[in-house]
Amino acid sequence: MSLDDAIETVLQKVLQRIRPTEEERAFVEGLMRELEGIARDTIESLDLDVKPYFVGSLAKDTYLAGDHDVDLFLAFPLDTPLEELRERGLELGRAIAERLDSHEVAYAEHPYVRATYRGVKVDLVPCYDVKSWRDVRTAVDRSILHTKWVLDNLRGKNDEVRLLKRFLKGINAYGSEIYVRGFSGYLAEILVIRYGSFLKVLESADFMLRQKVIDPGNWLKREHEVAMKTVGREAEADRPLIVIDPVDPRRNVAANLSWEKYGIFYFKSTQLLENPSEEFFFPMNRKIGNYLSELRRKGTHLVALLFEAPELVDDVLLPQLERSARGFERALSREGFNVLGWNVGRKSGKAFIMLEVDRRERERVTIKPGPEFFTERGRDFYLKNERVWLVGKRLFAEKNVMDDIVEVISELLEKNQVATGKSIRENIRNAEITLDYVPKELEDEAYLFLSREKWNLKG
Amino acid sequence: MSLDDAIETVLQKVLQRIRPTEEERAFVEGLMRELEGIARDTIESLDLDVKPYFVGSLAKDTYLAGDHDVDLFLAFPLDTPLEELRERGLELGRAIAERLDSHEVAYAEHPYVRATYRGVKVDLVPCYDVKSWRDVRTAVDRSILHTKWVLDNLRGKNDEVRLLKRFLKGINAYGSEIYVRGFSGYLAEILVIRYGSFLKVLESADFMLRQKVIDPGNWLKREHEVAMKTVGREAEADRPLIVIDPVDPRRNVAANLSWEKYGIFYFKSTQLLENPSEEFFFPMNRKIGNYLSELRRKGTHLVALLFEAPELVDDVLLPQLERSARGFERALSREGFNVLGWNVGRKSGKAFIMLEVDRRERERVTIKPGPEFFTERGRDFYLKNERVWLVGKRLFAEKNVMDDIVEVISELLEKNQVATGKSIRENIRNAEITLDYVPKELEDEAYLFLSREKWNLKG
Structure with a gap:
């Protein structure tokens, strides 16, 4: 079997697992129609001038089998004052959710309603009904434009997007959240549109790393100055890619x-093309060994700090843990310990820094x-020290210091000499510190x- | 007893030990007259136009009791060609030494004869008979001018010089040799002349550190440009003191x-003035403890390198050892070991670096x-490393390294990755390396x- 055939075989197998069945598709479409009806009813009953839009991978038909959360956006006219949009939007979301199974209020840039209906998560998000990037006022406003652009340009490449998303998930590079910093679904769609297929991506x-700038909306011609400013700013920030949003x-x-x-994507792409295997899409659990043998x-030695994880979403908690780990790295290096690496996370309600x-x-x-x-301070130093x-x-003297790393860390924390994340400072101060030992659930x-x-x- | 009295008492006691007795003085003077006679006879018999001069602390009467080596300079006319001075000088020195007890040829800038006579070391050094700094041609030529200047200016402060010299010896800051870098005898004499007494120095x-420039010859007036050039050059080199030679x-x-x-002199001066004691002049041996307990x-840990000391004078060997120690400091720091300090020296025929x-x-x-x-080398690195x-x-990988410091040092030496002194490189390569152990004679x-x-x- 040739390499091309081998790849094709793998992709077909993967597609069988990630392409929604006709059954799922029917269920999802029924659900959307039903939700749209409920939304329109509620809008009318509240006498609002709001349009409901489905956005996200469901609306674009690029969702993976079994992964069909609904994003229903409630678009207010552009002349609605921001305060009113927030208020009425939440009100409307709640009124719709009352007719679903359960709901709660969640917070992003604006509050929105997170509901469930027939076992599916449904986000009800207020936004402005923008027609162009010049209208964009809040972070979520672009979603309607994104959905429209993808629908207009995808030309049946939906399964190619599914393959790319599943591949990115498999190699742990999917999601643009701050604690992932990978590829967003929208970026995956743009890449497929731009290069034509999963394999071409x-x-x-x-090539795309060297080309650096991708401009599917042709903005460098249509809005040269604005687009060049974006390119300049992002080049300055040294991003791996600059993909000018086709809608903004x-x-x-x-x-x-x-x-x-990007580096993971870079190496794994080559690997898949050279040694195709379903494993890239659905990796088996890594082989686990014993950390003490390691x-x-x-x-080397392992210091672990374990503490109650405060009530924070991962978007907030993980950057704080990372900042703290870097703080320990610097503080310990000043104290003569070399930190070869660090690792942070949350496990069974506890946060940890290793x-x-x-x-x-x-x-x-x-x-x-x-x-x-020969200075005043020199004389002081001379008098104060024994040898x-x-x-x-320059004068030098000996200084007695604590030698055990756990004691050193305790003292650093006591003296507030570790730059830790603000909202977890107290938790870290009360952390349990272990040396060359972690509890059972953290061994892997x-x-x-x-x-x-x-x-x-x-x- | 007041502090002043206490100081005076100490100085008197010290003077009793360092001022030559009448007996020693008579012996030395007899010796000098006798040597002068022998020198003049020999010069005449060889039909040379040479004048004998006594220089150094004996000629200036600033020698310490029991420390009365003779420096007899043989001054040739200024119009003697250098080659002739070297040849005839050595010849003359030998001829004089034939009439003394024993002798050998020693080498500084020029060869000279080192003899002994009646138990006293006698150096017979050829030089030019210079009258002014403009005549100076070889490094030793200034000695005659120095002797004359001190004799003209000392005004009976001879014992003050003796005290200062003994003090500098006691605090281990006497001698301008490269491996001491302390105060020369001539500098001690100038300071006493400049400040008036031992205690005033x-x-x-x-004060003198802040004043920085001492100009007893008044050169800054008499030869402004030349003197300013000296000041500029020495300030650039960041010397603690700039003492413009009164004869040059x-x-x-x-x-x-x-x-x-200078720092030792600085602190010990204050200590002596505040807590006078003979110990500053005649220190007892330092209390010795056990290095393993230390x-x-x-x-911490002690690495010692021991090797055959090559046939080099200390002036050459010690700087080479110091350079090598600094080389080890840098090389080990690159390898992850922190060098807290180093010490070099020579003991019973062996050189050591600790x-x-x-x-x-x-x-x-x-x-x-x-x-x-994303580079060619990046791909290589990726392929070559396991994890x-x-x-x-940037790519990173693990690298297995040797963990024992003695092995690390051996490998560094093998790979020629330590910047060692040139003339001891081979000796160091064959050095015995010990860890937390030194032979009996190096324990102290x-x-x-x-x-x-x-x-x-x-x-």
Whole structure:
């Protein structure tokens, strides 16, 4: 079997798993019609001038089998004041949700209603009824334009998008959330439209990085100045890709895509093209080993901080954990410990920060550099220290310090000398600190981290 | 007893030990007259136009009791060609030495004869008979001018010079040799002449550092341009003091004085003035402890390299050892070991380099940074390494390394990755390397180093 045939076989198998069945499709379409009816009824009964739009992968028919959450946008006229939109929008969302199974209010830039109906999650999001990028006022307003653009341009490539999304999920590069920094669904759709197919997107992994700017809306001609400003700004920020949003020349669709996730996409694309396998789309669980053996093999040590995770969504919590881990890295390096890597996350209600360090004890005495000897401060330093010597004109003395890394960390936290995330500072202060030990439920995580299998591009 | 009285008492006691007795004085003077006679006879018998001069502390009567080596300079007319001066000078020196007890030829800028006579060392040094700095041709020519200047200006302060010299010896800051970098005898004489007495020199330790330039010859008026050039050059070199040689405006008498030795002088001066004691002049041996206990106390480790000392004078060997120690410091730091301090020297025919390090083993795995992923080299790096991950656009991988510091050092030497002194490179390559152990004869040295008592300004 040729390589092309082998790839085709794999893609067909994958498609069988991710393409919605006729049954699911019928269910989803019935659901949408029903929801639209309810929405229109409610709008009318409240005497509002609002249009309901379906957006997202359901509306574009690019959703994966079994993954059919509904995004129903409630578009107010452009002349509605923002305050009124927020108020009436929430009111309307609630009134619609009353007729569904259950609901709660969620918060993004504006509050919106998150409901469930017949086992499906339904988001009811108020927005403006924009016709052009010049009208855009809130972050969600573009969704209607995105949906329209994709529907106008996809030309039956829906399954190609499904393949790309599933591939990105499989290699852990799907989602533009701040703690993923991967490819959004919309970006996947644009790439398929731009390069023509799933495989062509993969084959272009190197080319598009070099080309850097992708402009499917032809904005560089139509709105040269605005588009060039976007390109300049995003190039300055050193993004891997600059994909000018076909519905808004001010926006880089790939603004949240990190180099790490692009790199994974880059290597995995080649791998799939050379060694096709369903595993790229549906990876098996990584082989797990013993984290203690891993520590012995490497001759390093693991410090883990465990604490109650505060009531924060991952979008907020994870960046705070990352910032804190970097804070520990810097603070410990000042104290003579080398942090080889770190890993953060949340598991069974607890948040954790793991630090891989070069040793568990440092020397008990460090050399303290002092001022120049012939100064006021030099004389003080001379008087205050027991053994003092010179290197050039500078005084030096010994300083006794704690040698155990857990004690050092405790003291750093006590003295507030670790730059931690603001909203988890108190939790970290009260964290349980363990050395070369993690509780049962974190053992796999510790192994994946220490072995670097968690991020292994070859895994 | 007042502080002044206490100081006076100490100085009197010290003077009793360092001022030559009438007996010694008579012996020395007899010796000098006798040597002068022999020299004049020999010059005449060889039919040379040479004048014998006594220079140095004997000629200036600033020598310490028991320390009366003779410097007899043989001054040739200025019109003698250099080659002839070297040849005839050595010839004359030998001819004089034939009539003394024993002799050998030694080498400085020029060869000279080192003889002994009646138990006293006698250096017979050829030079030019210069009358002014403009005549100076070889490094030793100034000595005659120095001797004359001190004799003309000392005005009976001979004992003050003796006190200062003995004090500098006691605090280990005497001698301008490259491996001491302290105060020369001539500098001590100038300071006493400039400040008036031993105690006044000590009291001026802070003042003279701030004043920076000392110009007893008044060159800044008499030869402004030449003297300013000297000041500019030496200020650029950041010397602690700029003492324009009263017999040569081109020269800083304190050019070889290091900040370390000035610092010792600075602190010890204050200490003596506040707590007078003979100990400053005649220190007892430092209290010696056990170097292994010191290592345990500090939680550090000692690496010692021991090797055959090559046939080099200390002036050459010690700077080479220091350069090598700094080379090890840099190389080990690149390898993840922190060098807290180093110490070099020569003992019973062996040279040694001691390094105090933070640990004896490092982690067995280090993180190896690679190139950017989308490059040719990035692809190579990806293929060559087992586990590869990204931080930003940069690839990283693990690398297995040796963890034992002795093995690391051996490998560094093998791969020629330590910047060592040139003339001891081979010796160092064949050095014996020990960890937390030194042979019996180096135990005290190891203790003084590890405890920093060796350099302790408060010791």
